[in-house]
Amino acid sequence: MRRLLIPVAALALIASGASAAFAAADPAVQVPDQAKITITGHGWGHGHGMSQYGAEGAARAGKTADEIVSFYYPGTTLGELKGYVKVWLTADNDNDTVVLARSGLNVRDLATKQKWALPDNGATQWRLSVSPGGASIVAYKTDSWHRFVALTGDGEFTAWGQPITLVTPGGSTAYRGALRSVRPSTTSTARSTVNVLRIDNYVRGVIPREMPASWSPSAVQAQAIAARTYAAYEMKHPLSAGYQICDTTSCQVYGGYSAEDSRANAAVVATAGQILTYDGEPAFTQFSSSNGGWSAAGSAPYLTAEQDPYDGWAGNPNHDWSIVIDASVVERRFPRLGNLTAITISRDATYDEGGRAGQVVLAGSNADVTVSGDTFRSVLGLKSTWFALTAAAK
Numbered sequence: 001m002r003r004l005l006i007p008v009a010a011l012a013l014i015a016s017g018a019s020a021a022f023a024a025a026d027p028a029v030q031v032p033d034q035a036k037i038t039i040t041g042h043g044w045g046h047g048h049g050m051s052q053y054g055a056e057g058a059a060r061a062g063k064t065a066d067e068i069v070s071f072y073y074p075g076t077t078l079g080e081l082k083g084y085v086k087v088w089l090t091a092d093n094d095n096d097t098v099v100l101a102r103s104g105l106n107v108r109d110l111a112t113k114q115k116w117a118l119p120d121n122g123a124t125q126w127r128l129s130v131s132p133g134g135a136s137i138v139a140y141k142t143d144s145w146h147r148f149v150a151l152t153g154d155g156e157f158t159a160w161g162q163p164i165t166l167v168t169p170g171g172s173t174a175y176r177g178a179l180r181s182v183r184p185s186t187t188s189t190a191r192s193t194v195n196v197l198r199i200d201n202y203v204r205g206v207i208p209r210e211m212p213a214s215w216s217p218s219a220v221q222a223q224a225i226a227a228r229t230y231a232a233y234e235m236k237h238p239l240s241a242g243y244q245i246c247d248t249t250s251c252q253v254y255g256g257y258s259a260e261d262s263r264a265n266a267a268v269v270a271t272a273g274q275i276l277t278y279d280g281e282p283a284f285t286q287f288s289s290s291n292g293g294w295s296a297a298g299s300a301p302y303l304t305a306e307q308d309p310y311d312g313w314a315g316n317p318n319h320d321w322s323i324v325i326d327a328s329v330v331e332r333r334f335p336r337l338g339n340l341t342a343i344t345i346s347r348d349a350t351y352d353e354g355g356r357a358g359q360v361v362l363a364g365s366n367a368d369v370t371v372s373g374d375t376f377r378s379v380l381g382l383k384s385t386w387f388a389l390t391a392a393a394k
Contacts, residue, residue: 025346035327041387044318045288047296057310059216068222079277088243092168092193097128097181100165111153128181156180163257175256182242207264209253220267229275232282290318337364356385
C-alpha cells in the first residue's frame with residue numbers, strides 16, 4: 001500500500017508529574033492483570049492542515065483545487081513563487097557525490113564559478129569527493145578512479161535541460177537541475193549532496209511520493225499547491241546554510257525525476273507557481289494522510305480545528321481504525337511501570353470523542369509514567385493521537 005506523508009512530530013517525553021493545560025481528561029481506564037487493550041482511533045498523521053484523503057473526498061464532491069486548499073487553510077490567499085529550491089538528498093550519506101557519465105555533463109566550482117565540460121573519455125561515473133586536506137576533488141571512473149581537477153570551493157554537476165543520475169549507497173535516482181556537493185555549515189568538513197532545481201520541477205518529484213497521481217485532478221492540484229507552499233515556507237526557514245529542505249517525511253517526500261508521473265506533472269502545470277500566503281508570507285501548509293473527520297489545531301491561525309465532511313469517503317482506510325494489544329506490550333515499552341494498572345488520557349481539544357491525546361498517564365505497580373500523546377503514539381505504532389481505549393481481562 002502506498003504510504004502517504006506523515007510529517008514527523010516532536011516525540012519528547014514529558015517528565016512524570018509535569019503539568020500542562022488540556023481541555024479534558026478521560027476517566028481512568030483500569031487495566032486488570034494480563035489484559036487485552038483495545039485502541040480505536042481516527043486518521044493517520046498529525047491532522048494539521050490538509051487531509052490528503054479529505055482532498056480526494058472533496059474532489060469527488062465536485063470541489064476545485066482552490067476550494068480544497070481554501071477549506072483546509074482558511075484565511076490564506078493565493079500568491080506566486082518562482083525560483084530555485086535546494087533539497088538535501090539524505091540517502092547519499094557517504095560524503096561523495098557520484099553521478100553516471102552522460103553527454104553534456106559539466107562540473108562547476110562554486111567559489112570561483114569556473115566550469116569544465118566533462119570529456120567523453122570512457123568514464124562510467126564522475127565523483128565529487130573530499131581530500132584529506134578538505135578540498136573538493138573531481139574524479140572519473142574507468143577501471144579505477146582518476147583525479148581530474150581540484151576545486152577551490154564546493155562543486156556541482158550540471159547538465160541543464162537533462163536529468164542527471166545520482167549513484168547512492170542504496171541505488172540510483174535521476175534528478176532535474178544541478179547536483180551539488182556542499183558543506184552543510186561553514187565549519188563542517190563533511191559534504192551533503194544537494195539538488196538545486198526550479199521550484200515547479202521540485203514539486204513534480206514530490207506529488208507522486210505524497211499522493212496517488214491517479215486520484216482526481218483537483219485533489220492532485222491541491223497537493224501541488226500545498227507541496228509548493230510547504231517548500232516556499234522552508235525556503236524562508238532553511239535547515240542549513242547549504243540546503244533549505246530535505247527529501248523525507250521529516251520535510252516532505254521527494255523522489256526526483258525518477259518519481260515523476262505525467263498526471264502529477266499536469267497538476268504542476270495547472271497550478272504553475274501558485275502558493276498560499278498569510279500576511280504576505282508563505283503559509284506553513286502541513287498535511288497528513290487523514291484527519292479522521294476533524295482537523296487538529298496547529299501553530300498558525302490557518303491551521304484550525306474544524307470538522308471535515310470530506311475525510312470519511314468510502315475509500316479512506318484510515319478514517320477509522322482499531323488495534324488490540326496485550327498490556328504486556330505497554331509494560332515492555334515502558335519498563336519503569338512494572339505491571340500496568342491504569343491509563344488516563346488528557347485531551348488537547350474538545351470535539352467529537354473528546355479530542356486528540358495530549359498527555360497519557362500510565363499507572364504502574366512500580367512507578368507512574370507520563371508521556372505526550374505523540375510519544376505514546378510513536379512507541380506503540382499508532383496511526384494518530386486521536387484514539388480512545390478500553391481494557392479487559394483475557
